[in-house]
Amino acid sequence: MTDRRDFLKIAGVAGAGLVLGLRLDAKTRPGAAAAPEFAPNAFLAVRPDGTVRITVPKTEMGQGVRTALPLVVAEEMDLDWAKVEVINANPGPDFKSMQTGGSTSVSSTWGTLRKAGATAREMLKAAAAARWNVDLKSCRTEKGFVLGPGNQKLGYGALVEAAAKLPVPKDPSLKSPRDYRLLGKRTPRFDGPDIVTGKAIFGLDVRRPGQRFAAVLRSTVCTGRPMAWDAGKALEVPGVVDVVKVPTGIAVIATNTWAALKGRERLAADTTWELGSAQDFNSADLETFMREALTGPGEEARKQGDAEKALVAAAKVLEAEYSFPYQAHATVEPMNATVQIRPEGAEMWTGSQSPNKAQATAAAALGLKPEQVKVNVALIGGGFGRRLGTDFSTEAAQVAKAAGGGPIQVVWDREDDFRHDLHHPATLHRLRAGLDASGALTAWAHRIAGPSILHSWVGQKTPSQVLAEANGALDIPYAIPAIRVDYAEVAAPTPLGWWRGIEIVPNVFARECFFDEVAHAVGKDPLQLRLDLLGNQGLVKFGRDEADIRRLKKVLQVAAEKAGWGRKLPAGRGLGLACHAYDGRTYAAEVAEVSVEKGQLRIHKVTCAVDCGFVVNPAGLEAQVEGGIAFGLSALFTQITWEKGHTVQTGYQEFPLLRLGDMPEVETHVVQSAEAPSGIGEPPVPLAIPAVLNAVFAATGKRIRKVPVDLSAI
Amino acid sequence: MAAFTLTVNGQSHRVEASPEMPLLWVLRDRLGLTGTKFGCGQGLCGACTVHLGDAPVRSCKTRLGDVGSRHITTIEGLDPHGAHPLQKAWVELDVAQCGYCQTGQIMTAAALLAKNPHPSDADIDHALGRNACRCGTYLRIREAVHAAAGQRREVIP
Ligand code: FES
Ligand code: FES
Numbered sequence A: 001m002t003d004r005r006d007f008l009k010i011a012g013v014a015g016a017g018l019v020l021g022l023r024l025d026a027k028t029r030p031g032a033a034a035a036p037e038f039a040p041n042a043f044l045a046v047r048p049d050g051t052v053r054i055t056v057p058k059t060e061m062g063q064g065v066r067t068a069l070p071l072v073v074a075e076e077m078d079l080d081w082a083k084v085e086v087i088n089a090n091p092g093p094d095f096k097s098m099q100t101g102g103s104t105s106v107s108s109t110w111g112t113l114r115k116a117g118a119t120a121r122e123m124l125k126a127a128a129a130a131r132w133n134v135d136l137k138s139c140r141t142e143k144g145f146v147l148g149p150g151n152q153k154l155g156y157g158a159l160v161e162a163a164a165k166l167p168v169p170k171d172p173s174l175k176s177p178r179d180y181r182l183l184g185k186r187t188p189r190f191d192g193p194d195i196v197t198g199k200a201i202f203g204l205d206v207r208r209p210g211q212r213f214a215a216v217l218r219s220t221v222c223t224g225r226p227m228a229w230d231a232g233k234a235l236e237v238p239g240v241v242d243v244v245k246v247p248t249g250i251a252v253i254a255t256n257t258w259a260a261l262k263g264r265e266r267l268a269a270d271t272t273w274e275l276g277s278a279q280d281f282n283s284a285d286l287e288t289f290m291r292e293a294l295t296g297p298g299e300e301a302r303k304q305g306d307a308e309k310a311l312v313a314a315a316k317v318l319e320a321e322y323s324f325p326y327q328a329h330a331t332v333e334p335m336n337a338t339v340q341i342r343p344e345g346a347e348m349w350t351g352s353q354s355p356n357k358a359q360a361t362a363a364a365a366l367g368l369k370p371e372q373v374k375v376n377v378a379l380i381g382g383g384f385g386r387r388l389g390t391d392f393s394t395e396a397a398q399v400a401k402a403a404g405g406g407p408i409q410v411v412w413d414r415e416d417d418f419r420h421d422l423h424h425p426a427t428l429h430r431l432r433a434g435l436d437a438s439g440a441l442t443a444w445a446h447r448i449a450g451p452s453i454l455h456s457w458v459g460q461k462t463p464s465q466v467l468a469e470a471n472g473a474l475d476i477p478y479a480i481p482a483i484r485v486d487y488a489e490v491a492a493p494t495p496l497g498w499w500r501g502i503e504i505v506p507n508v509f510a511r512e513c514f515f516d517e518v519a520h521a522v523g524k525d526p527l528q529l530r531l532d533l534l535g536n537q538g539l540v541k542f543g544r545d546e547a548d549i550r551r552l553k554k555v556l557q558v559a560a561e562k563a564g565w566g567r568k569l570p571a572g573r574g575l576g577l578a579c580h581a582y583d584g585r586t587y588a589a590e591v592a593e594v595s596v597e598k599g600q601l602r603i604h605k606v607t608c609a610v611d612c613g614f615v616v617n618p619a620g621l622e623a624q625v626e627g628g629i630a631f632g633l634s635a636l637f638t639q640i641t642w643e644k645g646h647t648v649q650t651g652y653q654e655f656p657l658l659r660l661g662d663m664p665e666v667e668t669h670v671v672q673s674a675e676a677p678s679g680i681g682e683p684p685v686p687l688a689i690p691a692v693l694n695a696v697f698a699a700t701g702k703r704i705r706k707v708p709v710d711l712s713a714i
Numbered sequence B: 001m002a003a004f005t006l007t008v009n010g011q012s013h014r015v016e017a018s019p020e021m022p023l024l025w026v027l028r029d030r031l032g033l034t035g036t037k038f039g040c041g042q043g044l045c046g047a048c049t050v051h052l053g054d055a056p057v058r059s060c061k062t063r064l065g066d067v068g069s070r071h072i073t074t075i076e077g078l079d080p081h082g083a084h085p086l087q088k089a090w091v092e093l094d095v096a097q098c099g100y101c102q103t104g105q106i107m108t109a110a111a112l113l114a115k116n117p118h119p120s121d122a123d124i125d126h127a128l129g130r131n132a133c134r135c136g137t138y139l140r141i142r143e144a145v146h147a148a149a150g151q152r153r154e155v156i157p
Helices: A003-011 A065-077 A105-132 A156-164 A192-196 A232-236 A257-269 A283-293 A307-313 A355-366 A391-402 A414-419 A453-458 A465-469 A504-521 A526-534 A549-562 A618-637 A685-700 B023-030 B085-092 B102-115 B121-128 B138-148
Strands: A038-041 A044-046 A052-056 A084-088 A140-142 A145-148 A152-155 A212-217 A225-229 A240-246 A249-254 A271-274 A299-304 A316-324 A336-342 A345-350 A373-377 A408-411 A427-435 A441-450 A482-489 A539-542 A545-548 A573-582 A586-597 A600-611 A665-670 B002-008 B011-017 B049-052 B055-058
Touching (some): A044 A105, A105 A140, A105 A145, A145 A156, A192 B085, A212 A391, A232 A257, A257 A271, A257 A408, A283 A427, A283 A441, A307 A441, A307 A482, A336 A355, A345 A391, A355 A373, A504 A685, A545 A549, A549 A586, A549 A600, A549 A665, A600 A618, A600 A685, B049 B102, B085 B138, B102 B121
Parallel strands (some): A600 A665
Antiparallel strands (some): A145 A152, A212 A249, A539 A545, A586 A600
16 A cells, blocks of 8 residues: 555655656657757657657556557547557667556556647647647647638648747646546557567567677575686587676676576586575465564554454454465576677666666676666566566676676576576465454454565665565455454575565455455355445544545445345356455456355456546557456466475466466456546456455455465465 | 578578578577577577467577478568558557567467467467466457457557
């Protein structure tokens, strides 16, 4: 909940003061020998031929920003979508915080981009009115043209020079949503055609003249460093040209990726390691420590009334422990970055969710100023939070430096990717509920124990860490007289990071499943108990955020109704539900329909209702809901475990992603809203697990409290 | 090192490399055909799928020395203009999210349709069941294969 702002501030380098560093006063820099362009701000440029280049200040990683954000500009400018060209911004003075995460790409740029487009539209209109010598009010714009009295018509391209000379209006009028021609309609992804022909360039597809490829031999233990090595056999591999030491390990450089990987294999056999402090870390010990921390002292995340007292006074107390494991991002494109160092500075090509930070950290590694490092943001073959980290791009800069400048592409293989992920950490949850003699819920206590992502990310304990780690638990939306949510940090030596859905995934899993337990324990329908306890609440403040419980109640009702909640099902089938107000911004509910037969779990369907404010591109929204549910469901059966400081899982064979045959039908219902857009990439994720496990209970009477799910238990 | 003559997308290439070198890296690093993706190198994700003759193969697990005279088709050769029915359906149904796995999905689907022009859900699930998509585009993949086969609705309403 409240962690989001801190997260955005901390995870990026800049952006605290500015609205994500987006500036409307900056102009695009004309390229060399550029034809005259009309570029009143950094987001767009109209060319004399009428084509318009739109610069996207966020990273495309499948969430559709290279379509959604240009649509916002195009709408306000009244452009012909077919004449729009989309490019990615480079971090720099015009784009100071391009950080892409937290389901904020549309919400954080919405106001700025609308204004950017409206500014250009007004100036083009003014230029045409002046040319025709008519009243500005008699002109309007449509599909790349200004239309004036007497059927006069001028294309934007013809107005480039005149518009560029006009003053930039401060407060251009924004279009009314009633007049939208592009927004709110289905628009297919801009990159679709390039993706299906193999022309789309992801980070790993970058090819520079004279480029070499490198694989870095790193310790399998995160604190390990090479002590001694013999590069002789690696250098014998045809294609291997160099072996160099870098801070993270030893890089084998070759003329092709395979030779680099082969050379690294040889080198590994001839290297000895100092494993460092993490070498004794293992999951069993961590679990013991976490369990101890479930009853020890904790930091308070939410206190309402006196939950401990209410529990003592309760007629009946329910208690349960929930468990969620370490998880990997497992993007299909492994980490990579390509770096070239030249006398005047360096250039990098990489798929980064934090381009500004990638620039700053590479610059620091190279002894350069950030502005001397040009970062080109490639398409991302899956981000999910992993590419907020800059460990891999910084390492590539170090490799290029050690190897004489590059261009060098550092390629991680699948095992590197699993071992050196910034994993999402494990947590244990102790939940207690107090019931009075009538069965009413009087107290709720949720203790979370586990390693802190924020702590790992910042390198030290921060005051807001407790709010971050309790996100999804502290904002339990149900009206219960006494609530206590707290967090106990348990140390872990592995580098951590957020994944899609952040801490909300484990926290909402525990919360929504335990709430289901309470409903069954008091003989109430889980939907009804939720509706009862959402009650007549309106705006409710959680920490620094505020959620509108009416919007949550509405999505819950819609999801339940559309899924046919309460209908009679054959034996062995069940429905389960879960809901959440995500960061007080996006409201979502999911109902899962499952069956369990002979120990086989089948998830037939997930019905999702969302209210995320105005929907810029409904096609994109549905894709995000389907993808978010798939991501959540995948986590039912995956985990990362640790033994002697290294991950037991090194590939997809031990980390079984959801596959086509397992994918349930997904039905998405949008609850229309006049609110500004709020974000949809993550909100569907955390509900999938509790909805399914609550459905498993409905189908079998077996309560599953641990992920990964052990099917032999049902 | 040895010399090989490969026919890729109808063009002949001479490649000097170790017969052990996986076809994936020959295509990507030697021939510059980066539409074929590296996802795992372990034969487990399908991102690297190409056709050897008519058969879909995982190029990360196909040794250069084993290709022989079989013709290789990559995504770049399926239809360079994106006019293959699968490519058109993929764009129309907006299948891709990040897009990284999609060339492998399409190549796998193309091999299926060549053998079985009217596949059932089960046929599709079977043929594409080992292609991973972390973005979760599966429902649209299935729908797009049907659409390309001239089955079912063309556009999700
Ligand atoms: S890269 Fe070949 S199957 Fe994954
Ligand atoms: S579209 Fe991203 S992995 Fe499939």
